[in-house]
Amino acid sequence: MTLLHRVNRHGAVIPDPSALPNEPVDFGSKLQASLEIWRDKGHRSVLLELPIHLAELIPVAVKAGFAFHHSNAQELTLLRSLTAEPVFVPSATHTVGAGAVVINDQQELLVVWEATERNNPNRYKLPGGYVDPGEHIGTAVEREVLEETGVHARFEAMVCVRHWHVNLFGSSNLYFICQLTPLTEEIRDLDPEIHDVKWMPVKDYLASDEIYPFNQRVVEMALRGDGMSTGNLEGYARSPEEVEIFFQP
Numbered sequence: 001m002t003l004l005h006r007v008n009r010h011g012a013v014i015p016d017p018s019a020l021p022n023e024p025v026d027f028g029s030k031l032q033a034s035l036e037i038w039r040d041k042g043h044r045s046v047l048l049e050l051p052i053h054l055a056e057l058i059p060v061a062v063k064a065g066f067a068f069h070h071s072n073a074q075e076l077t078l079l080r081s082l083t084a085e086p087v088f089v090p091s092a093t094h095t096v097g098a099g100a101v102v103i104n105d106q107q108e109l110l111v112v113w114e115a116t117e118r119n120n121p122n123r124y125k126l127p128g129g130y131v132d133p134g135e136h137i138g139t140a141v142e143r144e145v146l147e148e149t150g151v152h153a154r155f156e157a158m159v160c161v162r163h164w165h166v167n168l169f170g171s172s173n174l175y176f177i178c179q180l181t182p183l184t185e186e187i188r189d190l191d192p193e194i195h196d197v198k199w200m201p202v203k204d205y206l207a208s209d210e211i212y213p214f215n216q217r218v219v220e221m222a223l224r225g226d227g228m229s230t231g232n233l234e235g236y237a238r239s240p241e242e243v244e245i246f247f248q249p
Contacts, residue, residue, distance in 0.1 A: 002034040011044035012089060013082075017051055017075075028060040035064065038082055045087040048078045095168060097175045098141035099128030101222040102153050104182050108199035109219060112148050115195040124200065126177070126215055136244050138230060141178045149197045150188035153180035157227030158246050160218045179222040225249075 004019040015034075021027040038046065048061055052074050066078035070091035081087045102110035111124040127148045131140040138155035145153045160177040187197045202223070206216050221227070228246035236245070 002037050003030055005034075007043060008047075010089070011042075012087075013038050013043050013046045015046070015048055017049045017054070020050075020054060020057065022054065024056055024060050027057050028064065031060065031064055035080070035082070044081070044083050045089060046080045046082065047089065048080070050076050050078065052076075093171055095171050095173045096131040096137075097128060097173060098131055098137050098144065099126045099175060099177045099218075100141050100145045100153065100180050101126060101159060101177065101219055102145060102151065102180045102182050103202060103219075103222070104185055104199065106199075107202045109202045109205050110145070110149060110151060110153075110182065111198060111200050111205065112194050113196040115193050118195055123195075124198075124205070124211060126218075127197075128175075128177075137176050137178065138244065141176070141180065145180060148191045148194050150190070151185060152183040154183055155179075155230075156181055157222075157225075157229045159221045159227040162214070177218045177222075179227050 004016040005013050006016070007013055021030060035046065046066070047069065048066055050057055050061070055076075058076065058078070061078050061080075064080070066080040069077045069079040069089070071077065079087075079089060100110070104110075110127060112127045113123040114125070117123050117125075127145050128141065129144040129148070131137060135143075137158070142153055142155055145151055155178055157179045158176055159179050162175040162177070163172065164175060165172045185199065187199075190197060202219065205211055205219060228248050230244055231247045232240060233245055236243075
C-alpha cells in the first residue's frame with residue numbers, strides 16, 4: 001500500500017504531508033515501497049513536502065534519492081525523479097516587488113529616503129517594496145505606499161517592469177512600477193526603515209542630478225499616461241481574485 005498521495009497534471013506524485021508517518025523507520029519502509037509502485041505505474045517524479053515538525057524525516061528522504069527543491073519558513077519540498085531522464089520541475093526563481101509613482105494635484109511627487117541610504121546622494125526614490133505571496137500587485141503597491149508614507153493611494157496603471165538579476169538568495173527580481181492617485185496627502189506614521197518622506201515638485205525631481213535616471217524616466221512615463229490598467233477578460237477561466245491581467249488602454 002502506498003503513502004496517501006495525489007498526482008498532478010505533470011505526472012508528479014505529491015504525498016499528503018498530513019498522512020506521513022512520524023517515525024523515520026516506518027516512513028522509510030513505506031516510502032521505498034511506494035516509490036517502486038509509483039515507478040511501475042509510470043509516474044515521472046515525486047514532490048515530497050515535509051512540514052518543519054517532520055524535519056527528522058529529511059535524512060531518510062535524502063537516503064532514498066531525494067534532493068532539496070525549495071523551502072519556506074515552515075516547509076521543505078524535496079524532489080526525486082522516477083524515470084531515467086531527469087525531470088525538470090522548476091522551483092521559484094524570482095522575487096516580486098512593486099514601486100509607486102504618486103503625483104498630487106499640485107504636481108508634486110511622493111518620495112522616500114530609506115534609512116539604509118542615509119549617506120547616498122541619490123537619496124529620494126519612489127516608495128515600494130515586496131509583494132506578499134498571494135497578493136495582487138495593485139494591492140501590494142497601495143499597501144507599501146501606506147506603510148512607508150502614511151498616504152492612502154489608489155492603483156491606476158502599471159507603467160514599467162524592471163527585470164533585475166540581483167542574486168538575492170540566488171533569485172532574480174521582477175519590479176513593477178505603478179501609477180497611483182493619492183486619496184490623502186498627510187504624511188504620517190513613518191516606517192522605521194524610512195528616514196524621510198516628502199512631496200517634491202515633479203519638475204525638481206526630473207531636473208535633479210541626484211535622482212536615479214531610471215526613476216526619472218518612469219515618472220515621465222506616468223505623466224504621459226503610458227501605462228496598462230487592470231481588466232477582466234470575457235471567457236477567461238480564472239476569477240479576478242486569482243489573477244490580475246493588465247491591458248494597454
